[in-house]
Amino acid sequence: MPGPTDGAATWRPRGRAGERAALDNALVRDVEAAIATGDMAAIAALVEGLHEADRADLLEQVSPDQRAFLVEQWREGFDAEILPYLDEQVRDEVVRLLPRETLIRAVGELETDDAVYVIEGLAPDERQELLDALPAPERAVLQEGLTFEEESAGRLMRREVVTAPAYWSVGHVIDYLRAAADDLPEEFYDVFVVDPQRRPVGTVSLAKLIRTHRPAIVRDIMDAEPHLVRLDMDQEEVAYLFSQYGLTSAAVVDGAGRLVGVITHDDVTEVIEEEAEEDILHLGGVGDTDFRDPVVRTARKRFVWLFCNLGTALAASFVIGLFHHAIAEIVALAALMPIVAAIGGNAGTQAMTVAVRALATRDLTPANATATLRKELGVALINGGLCALLMGVITWGRFHDWQLAGVMAAAMVANLLMAGLAGALTPIMLTRLGIDPAPASGVFVTAVTDIVGFFAFLGLATLLLL
Amino acid sequence: MPGPTDGAATWRPRGRAGERAALDNALVRDVEAAIATGDMAAIAALVEGLHEADRADLLEQVSPDQRAFLVEQWREGFDAEILPYLDEQVRDEVVRLLPRETLIRAVGELETDDAVYVIEGLAPDERQELLDALPAPERAVLQEGLTFEEESAGRLMRREVVTAPAYWSVGHVIDYLRAAADDLPEEFYDVFVVDPQRRPVGTVSLAKLIRTHRPAIVRDIMDAEPHLVRLDMDQEEVAYLFSQYGLTSAAVVDGAGRLVGVITHDDVTEVIEEEAEEDILHLGGVGDTDFRDPVVRTARKRFVWLFCNLGTALAASFVIGLFHHAIAEIVALAALMPIVAAIGGNAGTQAMTVAVRALATRDLTPANATATLRKELGVALINGGLCALLMGVITWGRFHDWQLAGVMAAAMVANLLMAGLAGALTPIMLTRLGIDPAPASGVFVTAVTDIVGFFAFLGLATLLLL
Numbered sequence: 063m064p065g066p067t068d069g070a071a072t073w074r075p076r077g078r079a080g081e082r083a084a085l086d087n088a089l090v091r092d093v094e095a096a097i098a099t100g101d102m103a104a105i106a107a108l109v110e111g112l113h114e115a116d117r118a119d120l121l122e123q124v125s126p127d128q129r130a131f132l133v134e135q136w137r138e139g140f141d142a143e144i145l146p147y148l149d150e151q152v153r154d155e156v157v158r159l160l161p162r163e164t165l166i167r168a169v170g171e172l173e174t175d176d177a178v179y180v181i182e183g184l185a186p187d188e189r190q191e192l193l194d195a196l197p198a199p200e201r202a203v204l205q206e207g208l209t210f211e212e213e214s215a216g217r218l219m220r221r222e223v224v225t226a227p228a229y230w231s232v233g234h235v236i237d238y239l240r241a242a243a244d245d246l247p248e249e250f251y252d253v254f255v256v257d258p259q260r261r262p263v264g265t266v267s268l269a270k271l272i273r274t275h276r277p278a279i280v281r282d283i284m285d286a287e288p289h290l291v292r293l294d295m296d297q298e299e300v301a302y303l304f305s306q307y308g309l310t311s312a313a314v315v316d317g318a319g320r321l322v323g324v325i326t327h328d329d330v331t332e333v334i335e336e337e338a339e340e341d342i343l344h345l346g347g348v349g350d351t352d353f354r355d356p357v358v359r360t361a362r363k364r365f366v367w368l369f370c371n372l373g374t375a376l377a378a379s380f381v382i383g384l385f386h387h388a389i390a391e392i393v394a395l396a397a398l399m400p401i402v403a404a405i406g407g408n409a410g411t412q413a414m415t416v417a418v419r420a421l422a423t424r425d426l427t428p429a430n431a432t433a434t435l436r437k438e439l440g441v442a443l444i445n446g447g448l449c450a451l452l453m454g455v456i457t458w459g460r461f462h463d464w465q466l467a468g469v470m471a472a473a474m475v476a477n478l479l480m481a482g483l484a485g486a487l488t489p490i491m492l493t494r495l496g497i498d499p500a501p502a503s504g505v506f507v508t509a510v511t512d513i514v515g516f517f518a519f520l521g522l523a524t525l526l527l528l
Numbered sequence: 529m530p531g532p533t534d535g536a537a538t539w540r541p542r543g544r545a546g547e548r549a550a551l552d553n554a555l556v557r558d559v560e561a562a563i564a565t566g567d568m569a570a571i572a573a574l575v576e577g578l579h580e581a582d583r584a585d586l587l588e589q590v591s592p593d594q595r596a597f598l599v600e601q602w603r604e605g606f607d608a609e610i611l612p613y614l615d616e617q618v619r620d621e622v623v624r625l626l627p628r629e630t631l632i633r634a635v636g637e638l639e640t641d642d643a644v645y646v647i648e649g650l651a652p653d654e655r656q657e658l659l660d661a662l663p664a665p666e667r668a669v670l671q672e673g674l675t676f677e678e679e680s681a682g683r684l685m686r687r688e689v690v691t692a693p694a695y696w697s698v699g700h701v702i703d704y705l706r707a708a709a710d711d712l713p714e715e716f717y718d719v720f721v722v723d724p725q726r727r728p729v730g731t732v733s734l735a736k737l738i739r740t741h742r743p744a745i746v747r748d749i750m751d752a753e754p755h756l757v758r759l760d761m762d763q764e765e766v767a768y769l770f771s772q773y774g775l776t777s778a779a780v781v782d783g784a785g786r787l788v789g790v791i792t793h794d795d796v797t798e799v800i801e802e803e804a805e806e807d808i809l810h811l812g813g814v815g816d817t818d819f820r821d822p823v824v825r826t827a828r829k830r831f832v833w834l835f836c837n838l839g840t841a842l843a844a845s846f847v848i849g850l851f852h853h854a855i856a857e858i859v860a861l862a863a864l865m866p867i868v869a870a871i872g873g874n875a876g877t878q879a880m881t882v883a884v885r886a887l888a889t890r891d892l893t894p895a896n897a898t899a900t901l902r903k904e905l906g907v908a909l910i911n912g913g914l915c916a917l918l919m920g921v922i923t924w925g926r927f928h929d930w931q932l933a934g935v936m937a938a939a940m941v942a943n944l945l946m947a948g949l950a951g952a953l954t955p956i957m958l959t960r961l962g963i964d965p966a967p968a969s970g971v972f973v974t975a976v977t978d979i980v981g982f983f984a985f986l987g988l989a990t991l992l993l994l
Contacts, residue, residue, distance in 0.1 A: 087895055113772075123893055149891075239738050243739040251717060251734075251735070268734035269713075269715050305797050308581075310793065327794075328774035331770070332771070338801065342807060346877050353891055361910035361911050364911060368874055371870060371871060371874045379864060390856070393856045396865075397846075397848040399862075400841065401842065401845050403866065405841060408834055409830070412830050415808065415813070416814050419809060419819070428553050429556045440823035441827045444827035
């Protein structure tokens with residue numbers, strides 16, 4: 063009979079010396095079992111030593127009821143550091159479950175970027191109520207944080223920055239850091255050198271600082287061309303800077319060029335994952351938050367894409383309708399035509415996927431757009447030829463009609479050429495028009511390959527076979 | 529008339545004080561113009577002050593001929609730091625263009641991880657020739673580096689590690705770092721605390737080290753549970769550790785637990801981008817290196833996917849062939865059937881994309897697989913119902929046949945249910961079988977939605993309408 067002892071028995075100590083405990087499926091199941099039996103001691107033992115990121119994952123992986131149970135148990139002592147690691151929907155759910163005082167304490171404990179992240183999901187009145195309960199200076203910083211646009215550098219940055227003037231010696235900087243130790247951020251990687259107007263004039267990495275002798279002057283050892291990030295810079299642009307130049311942290315400046323915050327590599331890792339994730343999901347016709355969305359919201363968002371594709375499919379169906387006499391005469395056409403459309407659609411998706419990604423990673427630029435199109439046409443000719451040959455032979459083998467086989471082969475080549483062209487051109491054109499190509503390209507490309515596929519095949523058949 | 533002066537005239541000084549020069553399309557065009565006129569001074573002025581990453585991008589964006597010209601010009605003084613930033617294919621091309629002595633010097637200047645990265649693309653005999661020309665200790669390190677599996681932690685790591693014993697004081701560590709300054713890596717973020725067998729027992733971040741007073745003992749300030757990476761750990765696993773725990777650097781240990789190297793956040797950023805990139809491209813049916821591959825190689829790799837889909841399309845075509853009597857009797861079926869298959873395909877792609885990504889980000893686990901499937905069925909019922917309603921009405925409007933409309937609607941619901949099920953289940957099953965779901969799922973899902981789509985629609989039509 064399952065009972066508290068059972069829960070405890072399945073628990074094995076995690077984290078051998080020098081190695082951390084980590085979340086795995088067995089642990090999630092153990093916690094679920096412990097929740098089922100209400101064995102609080104077992105739960106506490108299981109999650110003890112888990113990193114906040116892993117506790118966040120645990121909360122995400124259990125069911126909503128189990129999640130509510132865990133948050134209820136942890137309510138007073140809820141670890142604020144878990145919140146920034148949660149997915150948006152789960153975070154909003156957890157935040158709503160927390161008692162008001164716990165939430166106020168939690169927001170107070172977090173660094174500014176994380177705190178903004180947590181409160182931005184609240185309803186306006188809840189958010190105001192929470193802000194009112196915070197000390198004035200902290201409230202001001204958070205209120206300002208909320209005014210920055212979502213997905214901008216302002217939202218990503220942390221306000222706590224370590225600075226020094228250029229005329230200080232290395233010894234002076236180190237003494238200052240030791241004296242200010244309690245006020246410094248837990249982790250930082252660069253000291254930003256600022257002028258009297260607090261404009262960044264250089265950076266000194268901690269590695270540089272720590273290996274330089276005390277009398278050296280900051281001005282002489284600093285990197286005098288810092289990579290600066292504007293407050294309103296898009297997070298995608300920030301991610302590009304970090305990954306292009308391998309930055310660990312970068313100074314954020316306001317319109318007057320004054321230092322207002324710092325963005326660190328871990329914030330950017332999240333952005334990079336998020337942006338790539340967005341592209342994948344958009345290419346597949348689903349929204350960013352699909353996995354965690356409840357059924358009805360998921361269905362609603364996905365339906366928009368299905369609806370667009372329904373339009374495309376109807377247009378293709380209309381094209382087929384134009385040729386109903388041909389199909390009535392030669393029924394084999396009906397069995398063959400979807401092959402032309404399908405392979406065209408696949409080839410179009412290939413060209414489109416490459417173009418969408420190359421645009422996102424800035425590999426595809428106006429400088430090499432023509433070369434890219436030429437390449438796609440070359441690939442389309444080769445693969446169109448191969449598919450034409452294959453399908454020509456197969457069609458002949460199935461229907462013993464060399465004219466039908468010829469029509470099939472010709473339609474294949476025509477459609478693969480259109481697929482390559484549309485696949486590469488659509489994302490390029492959409493990008494020029496300022497439209498994100500990831501979600502929008504698919505519908506256009508499928509429309510082209512379906513319509514051209516059916517039209518070329520049935521049209522040629524009508525011309526040559528009837 | 530374009531001439532050297534023209535090239536110089538289009539050059540405008542980049543990099544205002546405190547801001548770096550960066551690569552943009554205008555700069556690429558200016559360089560191309562200068563190459564066309566052979567104006568070496570203009571080229572030198574244009575690329576001066578460009579970061580190595582940007583010079584690498586420049587080399588990638590110009591045509592192969594222009595690339596050869598630039599490398600030829602830079603040959604003796606070629607900046608080794610450009611090499612690690614180049615895409616694999618371009619790098620191999622550039623490496624082949626460099627004189628042997630330049631290449632030997634370049635490999636000697638790079639950090640171990642970058643040097644391995646550069647020489648792994650060489651043909652075995654060229655690689656050996658190059659290794660033989662290097663000093664023995666360096667050669668040994670590179671040779672060992674090449675023995676680690678590709679995409680493993682061993683390949684990612686740098687051998688240059690900063691260590692200290694636990695009993696040293698902070699002051700001792702700092703004095704040691706200052707004395708060893710010239711032998712230290714340019715950038716590092718953590719000091720790894722090791723025991724006499726060189727096993728990591730903790731880490732001290734530089735931020736911690738620099739704000740702590742000199743007499744403090746390392747043991748008392750170190751983080752005693754370091755995140756350790758095994759030499760043979762897959763790079764995807766390494767990336768997960770870094771992004772899950774926001775690591776800046778991590779110690780790499782061999783089978784005996786001894787510290788052998790360090791992986792830093794910038795290496796991991798590349799891996800994260802690479803892995804997400806791979807998933808996107810694989811889902812689209814193209815290889816990782818598609819964009820830079822020459823036409824024939826691209827066509828060959830893409831054809832494999834098209835070939836698989838041709839099989840699927842033929843199977844679907846065979847199903848249609850089974851019902852040729854029905855189509856001969858009611859030609860409208862031919863115009864309607866692709867709609868059922870297309871929308872099923874789209875819905876399947878949606879469910880599949882979400883499942884593939886949720887598996888990759890470890891959001892979808894055995895713990896919530898059943899809940900995910902239930903959700904997909906719910907979404908399929910809603911969207912299947914909506915599509916059925918829409919297409920039922922449209923079919924009735926077009927053919928004024930309520931039985932045909934009913935068949936359309938029923939087939940739509942059936943196919944969307946199968947699409948949701950196949951879309952979610954296929955990636956889950958493939959993952960359990962140890963197969964990467966990103967490249968393989970699409971073919972299965974399309975096969976199911978095509979075959980079920982045609983079969984359900986034509987089968988119901990045969991039963992009810994004939």
